[in-house]
Amino acid sequence: MGQADLASISSHSNVDVVALCDVDSNMLAEVKLKFPNAKTYKDYRVMLKELSNEIDAVVVSTPDHTHAPASIMAMEMNKPVYCQKPLTHYVEEARAMDKMAKDKKLVTQMGIQVHSFYDYKLATLLIQDGIIGKVHTVRAWSPKNWGYNGPTPANGDPVPENLDWNLWLGTSAERPYKDGFYHPGNWRKLVDYGCATLGDMGVHIFDTPYNALQLDVPRTITTNCRKPNGFGYPEKNMVSYEFPGTKYTTDTLKWVWYDGVGADKQREDLMLPDGADLHDQGAMFIGEKGRLYLPHYKIMPKLIVDGSYKDIDITRYKLNQPLPGDNSESNKHYHEFVDACLGTGKTSAPFSYASRLTETILLGVIAGRFPNKTLHWDAKKAQFKEEQANQYLGGVYRKF
Template identity: 65%
Template sequence: MKRRTFLQSSTVLAAAALLPGCATQSAISGTPGRLRTAHVGLGYQGREDMGAIASHPAVDVVALCDVDSKFLAEAQAQYPKARSYTDYRVMLDEMGDEIDAVIVATPDHTHAPASLLAMGMDKPVYCQKPLTHHVAEAREMARVARDRKLVTQMGIQVHSFYDYRVATQLIQSGLIGKVREVRAWSPKNWGYNGPAPTESDPVPETLNWDLWLGTAPDRPYVEERYHPSNWRQIVDYGCGTLGDMGVHIFDTPYNALALDVPLTIVNDCRPPSGYGFPEHNVVTYEFPGTAYTADTLKWVWYDGPGAPGEQPELELPNGDPLPEQGAIFYGETGKLLLPHFMQEPRLFVDGAYREIGTEITAAAAALDLGEPVRNYATESPKHYHQFVDACLGKDETSAPFSYASRLTEVILLGVVAGRFPGETLHWDTDTARFAEDKANEFLAGSYRAF
């Protein structure tokens, strides 16, 4: 099969990524009541996703794809009946009629190319976070999912966890009144302040480097710099700490407050290098108001080693230390702390904690959650099983691309703002453009033919 060229229009991928000869078909065309899944990306997160999806009793894993033959062999040992591929385009071309849903867990720059190709064949898609590498891709993913009425889900497993759902209910029930501000943080560091490497190393025999690069610019392979674990640090492949932990930690406040996309964004960070993301970012967003907020909402994000640092606004009662990662809602009548993750939300008013056990119990009852369960191994599969059940017509997903694309857009606007440290960028959601034209070139990438 000839390698297909992915094209980019002035706004985004032109669905020209679709494979000629692949007929559009209904999503579920195999055995009634069963879902045949194809898995693109089988590194650490891909194996997690595959195991969680396959733990659903109605799933049959039929196709495996990874550019690293070592990962592919490990997955093949688990699912010997599945067919193996190194190129997802070949897999979809050859097995289109035998695949009901596609799970994408590649580095960020391949999320949209692989997902859009599958969606163009009317395949439901479960895609890891952040949904895309570029804002324009996120909008296109939402459009295709909407137009083709596809079941979709973004991989933010904690979205379905007890404490996050309870916190959403507490905020929307008015526990702290209308919220005027959110502050969120993670000390994780997916930045790199060093120079771009000038050396190159031999490509491992197990790795197809050209396919790993995919639509990204061509670059020599450097050992331990990109594959399998440090690509999040690099502008061409990842989205920094915002694109990793930011998606998880933003999710509940964003959902609870029914936010859309911001009016303005400013990122205080080091000057851009064009290669690695800054190791420290302080990103401030201003959002238009909603039913749960003041007229506008201020949101401040801190990341990097030591984040958030000494911030008077983040002081807790009794001099308690902040959780390593989390968020605080600032409302009319109090503040709600939401640690990340699997910890109960905590209310404090006028510098003192306030007991809210009764409110938490009521919130859980309203959502029919039962008793709290804080076990990642048992809770994480719920988000995946929800996707499977939705594909089978038995449920609805809670993080479809209609939601995930907007959350991702927020994250990616903060990433773009890192190109212009300290400058306030003004975003127009209707035109999907910045008022500052110099920033618009970073809304969509240039796709390499591969």
């Protein structure tokens, strides 16, 4: 994702890539070929200190556990930050980043590029225009399996020469390196580094309903999954949230998330006309006057009333229709950040929004440590009623 972020942010005509940082020297060498004038580093702390006067803005594209440490250091230096999703690994970090961005009045953006896609913007307008009335339930799903039900590795392996394992671990606890478990691609499955499928695809798929319905954080969360093992996330989860109502919902909103292979989608309110199959990933808004089906992604939302598809008149909504397959759709979100840094626009997913969405996601991840037990969240106190759950709202940073 770091390479994708780099390509998109650098596609803006006013961006000059002055520095690149990666703990993997092979990856760093690969991108250095594309940006030969950029200085290279393996430690973001050294880069930020040495180039504090040359860097105008920072993009953070690391595993989740390094999002907050790197972003907060950059923000302390008054740098605008574009940070990948989920915004943080811990709830306490999300609130801290939101506060710092507000206090310093910094331009920020979370990396949920589909937030700027036409189909998701249209779905937001349709819902807020009352196309299905007030919404009482949202169901969302993904078959991805960012979970691991196996044992914790018993022994370590030699660290590859190209990898600085200490810097990869960063603020997380010391652990022996093991081939195939961490770098480069499997960290999302593991409790110390990622946030499971919910923290990956869930952020994308939750985003449009969350934004369209103008939700805040939930009141209760219940996760149905296997018992926690302290190392890997469950491979299959069903997470149920209850939110306080908004002007676009009934008095309360029920939200159910399914992930993993074979996630339960055989429900009446998920059935499509003519027995069609649901897309692998997506969301269904269920309202007083019908349903709005929003596959993930680059597929137009579909209105379902009384078991049949109904036409949607989109001419009344002032959105520029993108060209089919136009890659600029993805670049929009990045360019929006650059323009905001230059004072010619605003971001649509600043940390003030991203922190709440991330908090919601992370509360569901925490609930997975207490299978089938309903947790009650006090947003003002930023605590669970269930005291034993509060230990997972933050973590101890290792000095590295």
